[in-house]
Amino acid sequence: MSDQININKLSESKFLVTVTAEHITTHEVTLDEDFLNKVNTKKFSKEQIIHKSFLFLLSKEPNTSILKKFNIEVISSYFPDFYSCFY
Numbered sequence: 001m002s003d004q005i006n007i008n009k010l011s012e013s014k015f016l017v018t019v020t021a022e023h024i025t026t027h028e029v030t031l032d033e034d035f036l037n038k039v040n041t042k043k044f045s046k047e048q049i050i051h052k053s054f055l056f057l058l059s060k061e062p063n064t065s066i067l068k069k070f071n072i073e074v075i076s077s078y079f080p081d082f083y084s085c086f087y
Helices: 033-039 046-060 072-078 082-086
Strands: 004-009 014-020 024-030 069-071
Touching: 004 046, 014 046, 033 046, 033 072, 033 082, 046 072, 046 082, 069 072, 072 082
Parallel strands: 024 069
Antiparallel strands: 004 014, 014 024
């Protein structure tokens, strides 16, 4: 079964992401304007950025290993190649 990613907008910068895999997990993700300016050339919506980020994370680790609450920028601290998923 492939992982299913569901994204719900909580505010302009906060999202609740539910990943359905062998185990269902939820994650509160913050997406700041600074990050948008770094990676977004206006071709991706915030939801698309989060979706791409979770696809990247799920290629590296199971959903049960993903932090429950984090700012999306922290991903690059664990995976330096993270930004490559936007280019």
